[in-house]
Structure formats: structure tokens, C-alpha cells
Amino acid sequence: MSEYSIIGKPTPNVDGPAKVTGEARYTIDMTLPHMLYGKLLRSPYPHARILSIDTSAAEKLPGVKAVITGKDTPGGKWGLWRRFRELSDQQALATDKVRFIGDPVAAVAATTEEIAERALDLIEVDYEPLPAVFDPIEAIKDDAPMVHEDFPSNINATRHIEWGDVDAAFAKADYIREDRFVLEAAHPCAMEVHNSLASYDKGTGRLTVWTSTGSPYFVQQNLADALKMREGDIRVIKPHVGGHFGGKNSTMPDSVNAAILSMKTGRPVKIVFNRDEEFTTTEHRTAQHMALKLGLKKNGEIVAFEVKAMTNGGAYTGLGATTLYLTGTFITMPYKIPNYRYDGVRTYTNIVWGTSIRGFGSVPGKYCSETQLDRAAKDLGIDPLEIRRINAVAPGYTAPGQYTFESCGIQPCIEKMAVRVKEKWPKIEQDEGIGYCAFAYMTGGIFNWIDTPYAYSSAHIKVNWDGTVDLYSQAADVGQGHNTVAAMICAEELGIGLDDIRLHMGDTAHAYTDLGAWGSRETLMNGNAIKDAAAQVKQKLIDIARMKLGENIAYDFVARDKRVFLELRPERGVSYYDLVKDAIRHNDGVPLTGTGHYTPHNKGMISPAYAMGIMAIKAKVDRETGHVTAQDVLVVHDSGQIINPLGARGQTEGCIHMGLGYGLCEEMPMDQGMLLNPEFVDYKILRTRDMPEIEIMHVPTYEPNGPFGAKEAAEATIAPAAPSLANAIYQACGAEFFSNVLKPEKVLKAIRAKEAQNNATSQAKK
């Protein structure tokens, strides 16, 4: 018998019935009586001063109820780095100048979407175009145009990490290589675009906002800043969310302007972005330049590693500063690196800004470091899997001043991979190769840039007379399956069934704080809070059971299968349902409640726990067209105790899909700040026929910081997909890549370059 009755069992999604019948309501599906439709007028210039705005013609259009510009807004600036006010740089509508193509300058509310759209055409804006800057290397120059005043050379944030004696270690290294990389931007492309519905109550002065977000709490805080209101006068509700992937952490102009328009008109206002607005004005994975210097011993042991990163931040901060830091940390994992130095600078530029997209900084960095490691291994004549094994960390490993891996299954993961690869792919054909990448990722961030005074996560439980449990939390299911995980953890702790649990999630008015879904935090942080709340209720039930059974104080009780019974004598127990009734009777008719919370303490700079593993991809290259086929994927993953194997698999499959897209086809080419592919016609996402089958194996560990030993599941697996693929092509034909997006033409060029190099070498030998 397994230790758990619910945890670890494949469990269908608790939101399933709603989602397969069309009954699930997303913000985009919602309307309110008397509702108006809002639209934003956006800048066509990457950088320009606003000289004047004439809204009179738009105001006269029948059906238009409000037209606002920057001067009509409360004027509060906001950002996720709330603790550092100078980095709270977003605003509802541009006042003095626009900073990227798509910066909003005016907003309209009208009785129909069509009238709102027509009204935008009638607004006249007089701009004075300013010189603009689009690349970090240009942005950091002395004479570069300044995107924000007070930020010389457009330096938005810098990060420095250092441990050991890097320079001395390089001096002693047997082998050193330096590589420079250019990483392309990618868009998260959630299927549901950003959209919000705001309803301001004229009588009470309070505001309710429904929005497609990963964190109702962040939106509430940011709205309070933007609107200069008390946060308690703002209620944010997260309905079902059609995808997040890191692109829905920041509060965007949809919710803020819908709120302002609702306050102006006294009517509910809904703003829905078009897909091209989604691409051109919402947050993406940052493009960056990276330089890596790696020092090894002859046997492949890493002795020193140095990384420099310059990221193309864009017009505002978002979570870009955190991403910059995490790029410098995830790139070291899961390896023993005795001497390490990282410097990162994030520059403001006149493009839409980059942020914390799925994988949170790990994706570009790992692409560079893992392709570099393969080249080093080849030069030293070491097998690529072996060099990863040699350097992989052991449980308890600490990167000085940064992070500690408590549970850590990377070594067994690599061993398992070595065995499985031999079984699965005994023969490699011409133009095929196997590429590897080891990886690790956090389980929720310890950071508090949002400056919350509250616990990082909390949950409240109410047990009713009939034994049904109401679970309240602000935690956000954005599609990752957290609602299912939350119900499972609650049910396991109380020893009841999923059918007993009623979820009330993602509403700032109904629950205490949770910081939302980012950095793979909900399972551990919200899970701990829920477990804590449930444990309080369980204790009350045990107390009643002990009293009823008259048991000795020394005997332990367990709650399981809807009973509470003696651990050593399971036949002596009481029905959960009877206990609940007794408990409520004993409590003067008050339902049983528990309030749990979790905040990490003394867990380093990043996270309380890390998931990790290794990926292998078998790929084939067409030497004539440059086409790369990812044929087969193997992952061995240490994800602690898996809560829901179905959900964990789903997340892993999805991460690999997105990771392969990063490696193969997703990019955001721009010309003078204008995105050239702002529709799915031109922004390529892998389709079903492009996806290989994926085999996922687990190395279970027990994570002491997580609920039931759980830690992050699967977000770790987005970063390794692209480097595994690039390494597979490198193994297949020697072609080397110093940027992601292996479009056929790039691959063909790399193959030709390799052939030319080989020819030159053989000529020289003659």
C-alpha cells in the first residue's frame, strides 16, 4: 500500500467538466449589463514626444461614452518591482512621450467594440519623433537616446554574482574556451489574449476587476498604485485563465484603462487585446547577448565559469530585472562550479519589454552553456553524457551565498538516462544525433520585489456540517492544474476525497494573500499553506476522535479514507463525517476552520527547493534543406514526490513543446522597433505533426521543504529542449550554433561552414 491515498495518483483535472463542455468562463467570455467596450490607441513610433492629442472628433461619434488621454488618468506609476519605486515605470497612458511602438496614448469606451475601433481612427495625435534605440549594445553607448530620464546609458538593472577565485582558477585550467551568443526573443502566446473587465461602483467608490492574470494579488497591488486607491477598495477576480506562461504577471494597460474608463463612465468596461496587440505590446522572453568563458581540467571537471549577459530589456521593467538575475543562477545548475562570476545588465530600449517567461531566465542561459559544454567535451574527447555526470552536484550542494539543493536526484537521473538511451536508441543512422542537456529549476521564488507585508501564500479551510470542505485561496490555476493539486493536498491531509472539496480560488476578496502562479511556486508554497490549514482542522478532528474513543494520549491517529483511526490499530476509528458533526456541535455550531500560511525563511537567495534532471533528444538533419526533425525525446526528472502524475506529464510535454519552439522556429524579428510577425500566420508555433513522442521517467526524491515531499514539476524541462536539439545536430554533423531558432536556412549555413572548415583542415593536412 502506498503511503498516500491521493497524492501520487493520476488524477483528472478538477476543472475538467467545465472545460470540456464550454461552461468554463474565461474573462473574455464575460459580459455585464450596461457594459461598454474599451480600446486603446497606440503609438506608431518607437520613441516620440507627444505634442498634442485632439480627441474631439472621437468624442462626437455616436456611441462613444468616454475618451481619455494621459492627463485624464490618476497618473500613478506601477511595476512589479514595487519595492524600488524608480523601477515602477509603467503608466496607463503615455503623458510626455511614447517609448515603443504600441505604447498606449489614449483610450476609448463605447457601446460596441466596432464604435470604439472607429473612434480610435478619429483621434489626432501630433508626435515629434525622437531618435530611438533597439539593441542593448547600442543602448549602452554614451550618445544613445535615453528611454527613461535618470537612467544613463539606459541601464535598467545590473546583476553581479561571484564566488570562489575565478581568475586564479582560470589561470590553472587545462582547457579554456570562450563563446559568444545572440539569443532571440520569443512570445509566450497564451491562447487567451490579455483582457479585463472592470466595474466601478459609483455608490461605494470600490472597484471590481476580472482579468486574465497569473496573480490577482499583483494586479490588486498595481491597480492601487496606478489608480492611487487603497488596495482594500479593489477586488480582483481571476476566472479561468487561457494560458499564462509568465506573460501574465505584470499588470497591463488593459486592466488599468478598463478601470479608469469604468470610473469615468460609471459603467462596466471591458478591454480585449487583438492578437497583434498581444504580440506587439505584451511581454515576451527577452532577446540577449551572452558571452561565456569555461575552464576545465583535462578530465572534464569544471574549475571556473564566467558569464556576461546584456539583455534587450525594452521600454519597461516588468520582471526583467529578476530574469536577469536568474539567468546568472540557473546557468550554473546542476553543476559543481567552484569558481563563478556573472555580470548581467538589462538595458532599456525602444521595443516592447521582456520579462519572466516560462523558465524564468533559464532558457537563454542554458542554451549557451549546454551547447558550449558539448563543444568542450568534444575537444577533450569526453562523452557528452559523461561530462555532465562528472560535474553534476550531490544532495546538500551549496553555491556560496546563492542556493542549496536539499533534495537532489541529478546523479541517479543521469545514470538512468545512460541506461535508457542505450536501450531505446541502439543504432543512430546517418545524419542523426543524440543531444543532452542537464537542468535544474526553482520551486517558487524567495524574492519580495512586490513588497508584500503578508505571507507568501495562505489558505483558509471551512468544513461544513455535511463534511464538504470549502477551500479558499488566492492561488492561481492558469491551466497548469493547480486547482487539482490544491484539492489533492487538502484531501490527502484530511483523509477525505476530492469529491468533498469545493474550491474558491483566485479572488482577492475571498482569501488571504498568495503571490500567484510564477516561478513554479504554487505546488510548494500554496501546497504548504493548504496542508497547514488542513492539518489544523485534522488536529481538531483527532482531538474529538480521541475523546470519543477514550484513547491514550500516546497513541497517534491518522486521517485516511474518510476516517480518523489509530495508526497502529486501524480498526479503532471514527467516520470523518461523524467527527465533523461532533466537532461543530462542540464548537457552538461554528464550522471547523483552519488558516494556513507559508513563507520561506533561510533558504538562500532563490528558492526553497529545486527540480532537476536530464533530457536527451534524438534528431535528424536534412543536409540539403537544413530541416531539423526532433525525432524522439527522453527526460529523466527529479521532481520530488509527484503530486499528480497526469498533470506533471502534461506540464512536461507542454514545456518541451515550447522549448522546441524556442530552438526551432519562434522568433520576434523587428525593423526599427516594429515587430514583423505579429500574427500566428508568421509567428510559428509547432503543430501536432511537428511534435515527437516524449518518454518521461522520474527519479523520486523527498523534498523536505515541500508538501508531502513535493517540489516543482516540469517548468525545469523547458530550458533543456533547445540545447538538447542543437547538441543533437552538433553530434549529427558538427554544425555549431551560437543562437537559438534553428530555421532551415541557418542550419544549412552552419552545415556549409562546418564543411568548409573540414575541407580547409584536410587541405592543410595534405
Place this chain on the structure above:
Amino acid sequence: MPKYRCPMCRKICSEHLDLARHYLGQTDKKHKEWLKTQGLSYAELIKAQVTEFGNKGYEALAEVLKKEAVVVDEG
């Protein structure tokens, strides 16, 4: 062993290089402005640090801090 205090705030470090690291990690105007009085540019120091391998930006600032940082007694 002597310790050194940041000329602009209360941060105390035992090494000049560490103090330089602290200094360039600050994004407020006050810290940036003082660099100008020393003939240094915040942007240039960051640029030196991030565009070339090594610790060039910090080392340059550490040299200045060696002269300018306030020495704090051990006790």
C-alpha cells in the same frame, strides 16, 4: 582588520572590491552622482564589467574607493 564604509550609505565591507560590487548594485541617483565627482561614469564602469571577461569595472571603482571610502574601526 579595517573595514570600509560606502561614501554614500551605511554599507560596510572588509574588501574594497566588495564595496565596489555593492556600489554598482545601487540604482539610486545619489550613488550614481557621486561617481561623477570622482571622474567616473556609472555607465562606463558597468560597460567595462559586462562587455569583457574579468572584473574590470569593479576593479576600477575599487581603486577609487581605496582612497575615498571611510575606514571604520574593527570594533
Place this chain on the structure above:
Amino acid sequence: MKQQLNIVVNGEPRELFIEPKTLLVQVIREHLGLTGTHQACDSSSCAACTVVVDGMAVKSCSILALQVNGREVLTVEGLAQGPNLHPIQQAFIDNWAFQCGFCTSGQIMATKALLDENPDPTREEVQAQLDGHLCRCTGYNMINEAVRDAAKRIKAQKETANSEKGAK
């Protein structure tokens, strides 16, 4: 000038007066309030808005509603008959074939049309039929498994129904 549109939606005859420029998806979502059909793009490239018209899977975002005059439209809301979920819906739940669920109604309606035509598709056939559907969450493999599982369930359901008939 508004024109009359007569369509049968989920088995119910509907008579509407609409602007000719109205797209089928607008009729479904805005006029009829059937918001289970979603839109995720403006370029006819994602197939989230797929509904079944006269047995064919089509993209409701790219079709003028007047062009379906006189036809039968099936949306996700009309798939399950009576109190139980349709086997496709149950298979999608049991196989974790969705995460955020936003593209799911399109995937399910395309599956309905596929299985009506080909009751026992291979992995490759499912891929070929659902290739136009963008999904950002699942990586598609679990959808593919759900579709084939749904095929088995429908077959089993038919066999049970037949044997019950035979017994009578």
C-alpha cells in the same frame, strides 16, 4: 442592412437578423451567448473557434454567418446529450488532454467530425486531422491519446448498445 439568418444550433432552430459582415463566431458567442467557442487569433490560423457545420469541422471566425444560412451548427455546448458527458469529453478529461482549456472546444469539435468520419484513427491520422489546431499548453501528444481513447469509448458504447438491442 440587416438580413435574416435561419440556422439550427445544437438542434434548436434560430432566427436572427444580422449585419452581413457578421462572422459565424460572433453569432455563436455574442448573439447566442455560447461562449464555449473561443477565438485565439485574428488570422484564421489557430482553429480554436472550430465548430461543426453540417458534419464538417470549420473555423467559425473566418466564415460569414449568412453563408451558413439553412445549415446545422454544432458547438461544444451541444455535444453532450442529456445528463452525461460525451465520450470525447470524458476522454479529454481522463487523458489530461487540456490544461488551460482555451483551445479545447475547438479540439473537441474537430475530434467529433474526425471520429464521425473515421472511427478508428491512427496517431498519424489524428495528427493530420488536428494539425491546424494550435495549443500552447499540451504539446499535443495527450490530445492525440485522448482522441484515440475517445474512439475506443464510442466503439464500446456502440457495441454495448447493439448487444442490448440484440438481447431484446
Place this chain on the structure above:
Amino acid sequence: MKTIITDFNYLAAKTLDEALDLLCKHKDDDYRIIAGGQSLNTAMKHRLLTPEYILDIKGVADLDYVRFDEKEGLKIGALATHRSVELSPVVREKYEVLREMEENVASIETRNWGTLMGDLCNADPAVDPAPPLIALDAEITVSAKGEERTVPAEEFAVDFFETVVQPGEMATEIRVPPLPPNTGVHFMKYSQIHGDYALASASVLITLDAAKEQCVNARIGLGGVGVTPIRAKKAEEVLKGKKITDEVLAEAARVASEETSPISGIEASADYKRELAGTLVRRVGKEALERARRA
């Protein structure tokens, strides 16, 4: 999400005669013909097109056919959907290449509603049906009230999103002649993502002599490598009259790629597309040759 905000007058025809009457009447107006309309509606959503009249021919049942007779070959009416061509038993039996082409046109949803003719009339240079129709020596009937003319497939598109169809006219039928004996045809398109627009596409038809030695006729259609789909006539000459070897195919491929004039885009440069066209001609030609030998 975007909707069509341009108001237009909507006029629907139920027969070919009605359609030609409407076209005649609105010849001088700003109108667009709509069949499946999937490209047109998207263009209108983006306000790239803002016509005053929409002439709906989707209901013209007398043009919804896929027919074959031994003498005249295959006839595809203007309202036949992609899907009906794909599933047509006679297409499967006699013109396998058209089925192969259809299976990779966009998505099944698009093929269910969209017509093959509408796709040709939209005149995207990468349109999938054009190369095989060029290789098959198809011709397209263009009708106006009381008039009719036919145009070879390779001359149908005249520029980027522009065809020979003039105001007052509509394309009504595609006719594909019967395949001569000892003939093989193949089509391939390449896009990095399955089912996507072609970076380049090629279709090659090869007819061998009775001994199945010499190539007596060859036709090559290319897509995505110019402002319109093109016929690679010089490359055809390389094949004609020869025993086709790998070397001959390689030479034809080289010549074909020289006949292209692709445009650089974010997806690939002109140079890449030019080379890709050659690679496809070689691969497709080899399969067409095999098929001709088996025919």
C-alpha cells in the same frame, strides 16, 4: 479580437447565371467575390480590403462538382471545396498528385469550407494547387456574362495576389487533361512547420516513351519562388528527349532554380528559397520518374 467593421452590401447568387448577372451589374463597383471567403474575411478584418459589395457565390450549386471523363479529363467546378477534391475517388484513382497536394493545404477546417478555385483566385504566390496544376497542364475557364475564355494554369496569376480575372468575370472551372501513358507526377512543398505556407513547392510531370527510357515530355511547376507560381520551362527542356539520370535531374534542378525570382522574407532569404526550389525539383523529379516507370 478583430471583426469586420467595414459595412458592405451583400448579394448572393444561387446559379452561375445569377452570379454572372450580378458581376455584370457591379462590374464598375468596388466588389469582391466570396466563395469560402476565409482569406477574404481575414483581409477584411485587418482592413486590408474594404469592398463596397460582397458577391457571394458559395451557394452556386451548379459549379460544385469534381467530374472526370476519359476524353476531356478532370473538371473541377469553382465551388468544389479542397476537401471534396481530396476525397474524390476519381482524383485518387487518376490524379493522385492532387490528393497529395490537398492533404497538406492549410488545415482540414480550411479545406472543408474553402474552394480550390478560391485559393487560386486569392493568388498567393505560395498557393499549393498551382504547381501541380501547372505540371498537369491544366487550364482555367474564366467566364463573364455571355463570354468565356480559357487560360493555362501558369498564366492565371499575373502578380502578387492578382490574376487574369477582370471586373465582371469569374473563374468557373479547372480542367485537367487526361494523363498520357507512361506518365508520373509528384508534388512536394517544404515548410519548416507542417501544414504551413510553403517556403517553396515543386511539382514535376514526366512522360516516358513506350520503352520507358527516354523522357518525351516534362512539365515543372514551382510555387513560392516569385511573385506568382511559375513554370520552369528551361528546366523542362533539360529533361526532354533524354534518359533521365541523377545527373540530368541535378542539371534540371540547377536550371529550375535559376528560373526563379524569390523574394526575401523573415522566413528565409531569396537565395535559400532559390536553392530550395532546385532541391525540391530534384527530389520530386526523381519520384515522378519512378512513377512514370511504374505507370
